[in-house]
Amino acid sequence: DVKVTQSSRYLVKRTGEKVFLECVQDMDHENMFWYRQDPGLGLRLIYFSYDVKMKEKGDIPEGYSVSREKKERFSLILESASTNQTSMYLCASSPFVNIQYFGAGTRLSVL
Amino acid sequence: ILNVEQSPQSLHVQEGDSTNFTCSFPSSNFYALHWYRWETAKSPEALFVMTLNGDEKKKGRISATLNTKEGYSYLYIKGSQPEDSATYLCACRHASGGSYIPTFGRGTSLIVHP
Numbered sequence: 001d002v003k004v005t006q007s008s009r010y011l012v013k014r015t016g017e018k019v020f021l022e023c024v025q026d027m028d029h030e031n032m033f034w035y036r037q038d039p040g041l042g043l044r045l046i047y048f049s050y051d052v053k054m055k056e057k058g059d060i061p062e063g064y065s066v067s068r069e070k071k072e073r074f075s076l077i078l079e080s081a082s083t084n085q086t087s088m089y090l091c092a093s094s095p096f097v098n099i100q101y102f103g104a105g106t107r108l109s110v111l
Numbered sequence: 112i113l114n115v116e117q118s119p120q121s122l123h124v125q126e127g128d129s130t131n132f133t134c135s136f137p138s139s140n141f142y143a144l145h146w147y148r149w150e151t152a153k154s155p156e157a158l159f160v161m162t163l164n165g166d167e168k169k170k171g172r173i174s175a176t177l178n179t180k181e182g183y184s185y186l187y188i189k190g191s192q193p194e195d196s197a198t199y200l201c202a203c204r205h206a207s208g209g210s211y212i213p214t215f216g217r218g219t220s221l222i223v224h225p
Binding site: 004035040041042043044045048056058090096098099100101102103104105 | 120145153154155156157160200202211212213214215216217218
């Protein structure tokens with residue numbers, strides 16, 4: 001079974017803190033993605049990566065950055081957390097143009 | 112940003128009812144459509160991958176059809192059960208500038224009452 005593991009299920013941070021969300025997949029997938037999910041808005045793509053050290057902006061990259069130093073790990077970084085970044089964050093991986101496999105999600109609250 | 116729309120936004124049905132919902136998408140440069148089921152407190156899981164016009168896929172009581180010429184897909188659930196309660200997401204991949212990044216609809220939330 002494909003496993004996509006997100007480091008935390010729940011996280012509470014303060015405004016201005018630097019936040020790292022980690023995601024690891026165990027199936028040697030080329031593509032990895034970070035989404036946020038907000039009520040009524042569906043899944044919105046923040047960043048994706050199609051190879052090690054490669055990254056592309058998604059639809060809502062502002063306030064976020066990413067890092068992919070190894071194929072299995074894709075990190076989402078909030079440089080200076082703000083309250084409007086309170087959300088559910090989902091990581092996903094996929095082999096090229098195939099279905100995505102999702103992690104369990106991280107519910108982040110920024111106070 | 113591609114416009115992928117799902118309707119209805121939410122649906123309440125009684126156990127045993129059959130139901131269906133829609134995903135509509137731009138028909139030009141279509142590559143593939145994926146249906147996912149997302150149960151509360153779990154990860155979204157893939158139900159179907161559909162690529163060809165006229166495709167029909169079936170998994171137990173759930174089936175899906177695809178019309179790429181007019182840009183829509185239907186998901187059907189026959190004889191709904193409470194365990195079918197979930198949000199159903201569709202995601203479309205289009206060949207745009209060499210990128211096949213999926214665009215998600217906002218989902219249809221299904222609640223099946225016993």
